[in-house]
Amino acid sequence: MDNAESDEVWDYIVIGGGLTGLGMAALLSFEGSRVLLVEKESEVGGRSRTTQKKGFILDEKPYHLLKFGWKNPLNDVLRAMKHENYRRIMIHPIRHYHLYLGKEETKKLKPNLYEQSKLKYFKQGWISVPRNINQMRKSDYFGVWKLIRIFTSGFKCTYEDMCDKSLQEFNESKKMNETSAHYLKLAAGALMYCPYPDLVSAGEVLRAIKWSSKQPVLFGYPEGGWQTIIDRFVEVIQRNGKILLECESKQILFEENDENRIEGRVLITDKGKYQARNFVLALPPKRIPRLFEQENENLLDPEIRNFIDKLLPISGISMDIAVSNRPYKGRSLLYIENPDAYGIFLSNVEDSVAPPGKLLFTVFSPVHPDNIKDSDFLDKRITELKDRIYSMYPKLKENLEFERVKVHELVDNTFISTTQYKDIRPKTQIPGIDNCFLIGDYVSAYGWGEDIGFNSIWEAYRVLKERK
């Protein structure tokens, strides 16, 4: 990777070297296009970067799981780039999902077959969370009859009927019982990090449940951690392209083409000017409008500018707990309530993230957008989270090497609310400008969280191929 300015007219300039920009640039480079990837920081990876501490490999932004495991669109990008030295990157599946109810609650329940095989955990207060009718039938807590309203009324509703209704409105209009409402909230939390019935889009939640009930696994984690995927993309980009680091994009200059349509021509950065036939913008949305700022006007569609201006991200607190032995063996995704949080013994899923014989537990707790700047609220939430985790898993505290707590104002760019569901988010092709494309986890592409970003790569790629 070098920082030299060039006179070349690139086929594509991709701005932003997070996973979405890297995946897009790699796909284009792999098929033979000349690609220049421009990244502001000294390393690529963006929100998926990794870091090391005392031999543990920590995700810079922890609790980072790949939704739907090998069925994720990111894996499709990797699969599309099979080359002579290709070695498949395994995605370790996370197959079991457990909810903490507490010992007193599980005493009142009958364990199902799976819970009987893990009776110790059931007695400690954990139940398994079903994700299809078959599993629901076997669950004493959820039970198919208690969730029947989700099937009888929820699944009959279309996405279009319900996307602009909140889950709370849906629950009230369909008279959901307590168990059904609880199940819907858990799904919204685990799949979208939006456990807020008053805000989250009911159409998106129902669609996510329908979609995920057909998937073999809900979550996965890459073999060797996220760095393996970043390295793979970098290697493929460098076959036909170049990566410029510490190079901040400032502005795109536009011209009218022969058909009187506006096209981007030159990217101005703090390191120099770069020309291209096409521009793919994979940087955080809040930074996008200023790239379109020209002498007297802003060329970005006002509707997109307005959307970006109001865009509400997902925020939250993450915590890594590094322990010098391995007192717990579980590999399930753990749903914790009061406060809402999702955790996993990550080193039990992917060995390499902890030194031999040591354990890494990682947990994420979404924070309501109204509270993310309130330091008293955050302090209280961190204390509650620690109390909860150490009371469930006391052996973590006995052999603690370190804790790392982080507050993230930006987790996913899109909070899946009634004003930010898929159909009203900006499309990949910018209206009025033929050769600039938006990709990232706020674009109108299928999915929830990061898979929106990965699906947006395919949306842009399809449009680009159709134009050729």
Ligand SMILES: Cc1cc2nc3c(=O)[nH]c(=O)nc-3n(C[C@H](O)[C@H](O)[C@H](O)COP(=O)(O)OP(=O)(O)OC[C@H]3O[C@@H](n4cnc5c(N)ncnc54)[C@H](O)[C@@H]3O)c2cc1C
């Ligand atoms: C704590 C946490 C947990 C998460 N967990 C999950 C999870 O479990 N599942 C999931 O699906 N998603 C998760 N995510 C979200 C996921 O990390 C993101 O969706 C994904 O990494 C976004 O990648 P991106 O490339 O679109 O954006 P980014 O990673 O944000 O990359 C944008 C890049 O653009 C660069 N840039 C910015 N401005 C400029 C400029 N002017 N010029 C050049 N470059 C610029 C930035 O430096 C950055 O490298 C999580 C995020 C966090 C923070």
